[in-house]
Amino acid sequence: MTPKISLKEKQREERERLILDYAEKMLLEKGYHDVSMDEIATGIGVAKGTLYLHFPKKEDLVYAVVKPKMQSFLNSVEEAKALADGPKEKLAYLLQRELTGAFFQFLLKSGSDMTTIFKSYETEINEILPRIFSGIHEILNEGKRKGLFDPALPVEFMSSAFINLFEPHLYREMVTVRKMPVEVFIRYTSDLLFRGIMKSREMK
Amino acid sequence: MTPKISLKEKQREERERLILDYAEKMLLEKGYHDVSMDEIATGIGVAKGTLYLHFPKKEDLVYAVVKPKMQSFLNSVEEAKALADGPKEKLAYLLQRELTGAFFQFLLKSGSDMTTIFKSYETEINEILPRIFSGIHEILNEGKRKGLFDPALPVEFMSSAFINLFEPHLYREMVTVRKMPVEVFIRYTSDLLFRGIMKSREMK
Amino acid sequence: MTPKISLKEKQREERERLILDYAEKMLLEKGYHDVSMDEIATGIGVAKGTLYLHFPKKEDLVYAVVKPKMQSFLNSVEEAKALADGPKEKLAYLLQRELTGAFFQFLLKSGSDMTTIFKSYETEINEILPRIFSGIHEILNEGKRKGLFDPALPVEFMSSAFINLFEPHLYREMVTVRKMPVEVFIRYTSDLLFRGIMKSREMK
Amino acid sequence: MTPKISLKEKQREERERLILDYAEKMLLEKGYHDVSMDEIATGIGVAKGTLYLHFPKKEDLVYAVVKPKMQSFLNSVEEAKALADGPKEKLAYLLQRELTGAFFQFLLKSGSDMTTIFKSYETEINEILPRIFSGIHEILNEGKRKGLFDPALPVEFMSSAFINLFEPHLYREMVTVRKMPVEVFIRYTSDLLFRGIMKSREMK
DNA sequence: AATGAATGAGACTTCATTCAT
DNA sequence: AATGAATGAAGTCTCATTCAT
Numbered sequence: 001m002t003p004k005i006s007l008k009e010k011q012r013e014e015r016e017r018l019i020l021d022y023a024e025k026m027l028l029e030k031g032y033h034d035v036s037m038d039e040i041a042t043g044i045g046v047a048k049g050t051l052y053l054h055f056p057k058k059e060d061l062v063y064a065v066v067k068p069k070m071q072s073f074l075n076s077v078e079e080a081k082a083l084a085d086g087p088k089e090k091l092a093y094l095l096q097r098e099l100t101g102a103f104f105q106f107l108l109k110s111g112s113d114m115t116t117i118f119k120s121y122e123t124e125i126n127e128i129l130p131r132i133f134s135g136i137h138e139i140l141n142e143g144k145r146k147g148l149f150d151p152a153l154p155v156e157f158m159s160s161a162f163i164n165l166f167e168p169h170l171y172r173e174m175v176t177v178r179k180m181p182v183e184v185f186i187r188y189t190s191d192l193l194f195r196g197i198m199k200s201r202e203m204k
Numbered sequence: 205m206t207p208k209i210s211l212k213e214k215q216r217e218e219r220e221r222l223i224l225d226y227a228e229k230m231l232l233e234k235g236y237h238d239v240s241m242d243e244i245a246t247g248i249g250v251a252k253g254t255l256y257l258h259f260p261k262k263e264d265l266v267y268a269v270v271k272p273k274m275q276s277f278l279n280s281v282e283e284a285k286a287l288a289d290g291p292k293e294k295l296a297y298l299l300q301r302e303l304t305g306a307f308f309q310f311l312l313k314s315g316s317d318m319t320t321i322f323k324s325y326e327t328e329i330n331e332i333l334p335r336i337f338s339g340i341h342e343i344l345n346e347g348k349r350k351g352l353f354d355p356a357l358p359v360e361f362m363s364s365a366f367i368n369l370f371e372p373h374l375y376r377e378m379v380t381v382r383k384m385p386v387e388v389f390i391r392y393t394s395d396l397l398f399r400g401i402m403k404s405r406e407m408k
Numbered sequence: 409m410t411p412k413i414s415l416k417e418k419q420r421e422e423r424e425r426l427i428l429d430y431a432e433k434m435l436l437e438k439g440y441h442d443v444s445m446d447e448i449a450t451g452i453g454v455a456k457g458t459l460y461l462h463f464p465k466k467e468d469l470v471y472a473v474v475k476p477k478m479q480s481f482l483n484s485v486e487e488a489k490a491l492a493d494g495p496k497e498k499l500a501y502l503l504q505r506e507l508t509g510a511f512f513q514f515l516l517k518s519g520s521d522m523t524t525i526f527k528s529y530e531t532e533i534n535e536i537l538p539r540i541f542s543g544i545h546e547i548l549n550e551g552k553r554k555g556l557f558d559p560a561l562p563v564e565f566m567s568s569a570f571i572n573l574f575e576p577h578l579y580r581e582m583v584t585v586r587k588m589p590v591e592v593f594i595r596y597t598s599d600l601l602f603r604g605i606m607k608s609r610e611m612k
Numbered sequence: 613m614t615p616k617i618s619l620k621e622k623q624r625e626e627r628e629r630l631i632l633d634y635a636e637k638m639l640l641e642k643g644y645h646d647v648s649m650d651e652i653a654t655g656i657g658v659a660k661g662t663l664y665l666h667f668p669k670k671e672d673l674v675y676a677v678v679k680p681k682m683q684s685f686l687n688s689v690e691e692a693k694a695l696a697d698g699p700k701e702k703l704a705y706l707l708q709r710e711l712t713g714a715f716f717q718f719l720l721k722s723g724s725d726m727t728t729i730f731k732s733y734e735t736e737i738n739e740i741l742p743r744i745f746s747g748i749h750e751i752l753n754e755g756k757r758k759g760l761f762d763p764a765l766p767v768e769f770m771s772s773a774f775i776n777l778f779e780p781h782l783y784r785e786m787v788t789v790r791k792m793p794v795e796v797f798i799r800y801t802s803d804l805l806f807r808g809i810m811k812s813r814e815m816k
Numbered sequence: 817a818a819t820g821a822a823t824g825a826g827a828c829t830t831c832a833t834t835c836a837t
Numbered sequence: 838a839a840t841g842a843a844t845g846a847a848g849t850c851t852c853a854t855t856c857a858t
Binding site: 030031032033116150152153156157160161164167169170174180188191192195 | 361
């Protein structure tokens with residue numbers, strides 16, 4: 001009977017994906033508080049109760065949207081660290097891998113510290129986020145050691161500025177609205193990170 | 205008996221300031237949707253109704269918090285434009301003047317387009333915000349013309365990146381928590397804007 | 409010192425009259441629930457607290473508006489009863505005397521049994537209203553005895569129909585809006601009471 | 613499975629009827645402002661939220677009570693106009709058809725112009741009410757032309773007096789309290805309209 | 817499993833009434 | 838006496854969550 005079960009399981013997962021995708025879309029568009037469970041249910045054509053079969057709380061549904069993005073970001077950080085290239089290339093890799101992910105965007109949109117919304121996941125979040133940041137800090141410190149990055153700037157300062165680059169307004173304006181090719185957008189962002197807005201003299 | 209009138213007026217303004225300050229604090233901490241009128245009232249030790257004596261709607265109270273910051277930012281933009289110095293100095297002036305203001309921070313915190321919250325003030329906002337951005341764009345274009353700023357980066361891209369620098373987490377972490385002197389924080393931020401995180405070769 | 413006191417007393421009464429007149433106007437216009445104490449105070453240029461120096465409760469203020477009209481109606485009933493004329497003339501006298509008074513109009517406007525609003529005055533009201541009705545009933549019974557009024561119609565039916573004639577919409581429409589002279593309006597109303605809408609054959 | 617759907621639909625309608633009936637009862641008893649949504653919910657043993665499933669606003673619930681009565685009255689007016697009989701019979705038909713409906717009663721009870729309460733339905737109301745009145749006026753003018761009704765009385769005067777006959781106090785007192793048979797009540801009312809309170813000489 | 821009607825806590829807002837000045 | 842700021846009970850409405858079908 002395994003196939004039958006896995007068929008059901010498959011359907012269940014498809015349904016769940018449907019929910020998560022639509023929820024993500026709406027959350028990005030309107031933020032946590034302006035998206036109701038009703039709206040999500042109606043939007044994908046299921047009953048409100050069905051959402052609750054998959055996710056016991058709104059918090060759980062939303063966290064299910066956010067967690068993989070956080071996870072993916074962590075993974076990318078780990079991958080970046082493992083690259084043979086230098087720290088600059090590692091950061092560029094991260095940018096290119098995650099710039100379009102909606103994770104941090106969502107957080108900023110929601111306008112709350114994550115823990116305000118995800119009270120039940122505080123422990124989990126406090127396990128993942130620090131690893132993300134310490135991974136970035138490692139890369140940044142490596143850059144400082146190699147004389148590439150400004151030794152005067154605290155790594156916390158740098159990493160925060162780095163994270164801010166993932167803010168969604170700019171992406172939407174440039175790529176979605178103005179049809180700037182993603183690669184161009186990524187290059188610009190990466191340039192901005194590495195040499196600010198000044199006209200470069202020596203590097204691409 | 206003008207003094208008597210102005211005494212009352214003074215008290216009224218003090219009370220209003222009390223409300224606005226506490227509201228700002230809470231809004232920055234928890235965002236629009238997670239701060240209730242009740243909470244604000246209790247927090248400053250007045251009854252709910254008292255808030256409504258000063259501000260007919262929650263929207264009005266919150267806009268009264270935001271407007272002066274928006275206004276101040278616009279003023280600073282105008283002042284920056286009027287400076288005799290070059291575009292770089294103008295942007296630095298803006299950073300130094302407004303980096304600690306909580307306006308954009310609040311917006312990001314609130315996680316919605318302003319007009320989602322401030323429906324009644326849409327017209328007003330749509331009058332102020334564009335002037336802020338076009339002012340910044342003028343400075344940026346001036347910089348491009350003078351060969352200072354990267355001509356490849358769209359000014360919208362630059363201005364958006366510039367605005368992102370005002371995000372509050374970093375400020376709080378560095379200045380409030382780690383006791384970094386504000387001047388140092390401003391210099392770092394300004395450096396970041398102008399030359400990215402790379403070790404500088406030729407400029408301060 | 410009597411004159412001084414009576415001067416103050418006079419001013420007090422003038423102020424009270426001002427309040428009562430404005431309150432009556434607004435009550436008639438918008439009804440009990442749609443007129444706020446604030447509105448009344450502002451409308452006559454005094455502070456809200458001042459209203460409460462004269463009338464401890466909204467109920468008291470409104471009853472102070474209503475009571476004299478009720479009283480006046482009762483007086484007119486008594487006067488009508490005392491007339492030398494027949495019952496028809498007595499009713500006509502009542503109509504002519506009270507048709508323009510706003511008492512019953514106000515009640516209808518307020519849309520509640522009087523006792524819903526005037527809880528504290530229930531006893532008083534239950535003393536006056538029955539006297540009004542029994543006075544009218546006396547006249548009606550006199551008319552029945554004299555073979556003038558339809559003996560089949562219960563007096564309660566007649567008196568209620570009679571009271572309904574005081575409804576304000578018609579008065580406002582005809583006299584205020586269409587500028588029908590009051591005497592004509594009274595004659596029409598009186599005709600209606602005595603012979604309905606049919607074309608009269610024998611009496612004016 | 614249409615029957616299943618119609619079962620739910622049926623239950624929904626039953627529930628809605630329950631709400632409407634109880635709301636009507638309370639509205640008639642205490643008027644718009646003195647009936648709270650809470651009170652209605654509690655009164656029929658459901659939660660407040662349930663009311664809002666059926667009617668998004670208090671205004672909507674109340675209008676759902678009023679509209680059918682208004683509609684029914686309009687229908688009766690149209691039917692009356694279409695009768696083969698004379699104008700007197702037409703009015704009598706209207707009286708007999710609608711005297712027990714609570715529509716105008718409710719309006720009077722509510723003590724406000726309908727449009728004060730039903731702001732969102734102003735257009736709809738301004739479409740129905742004038743048709744009611746102009747229908748009545750047609751009948752009245754027909755009566756005048758045929759020499760039946762007093763040509764001196766403006767039709768607006770007559771129609772307003774006619775409407776006043778639907779006032780609820782009298783009905784409740786006579787029929788509900790004193791157990792007067794409805795037919796008798798209707799006959800009395802009709803007599804009152806056509807010949808006033810005078811003892812009739814020539815007509816029943 | 818799926819549904820969606822029902823629930824009720826909690827948010828915003830109004831307004832009669834009180835009270836310090 | 839007069840003021841009007843302050844109060845807080847009460848009302849309308851929303852929405853995450855539950856539960857009978």
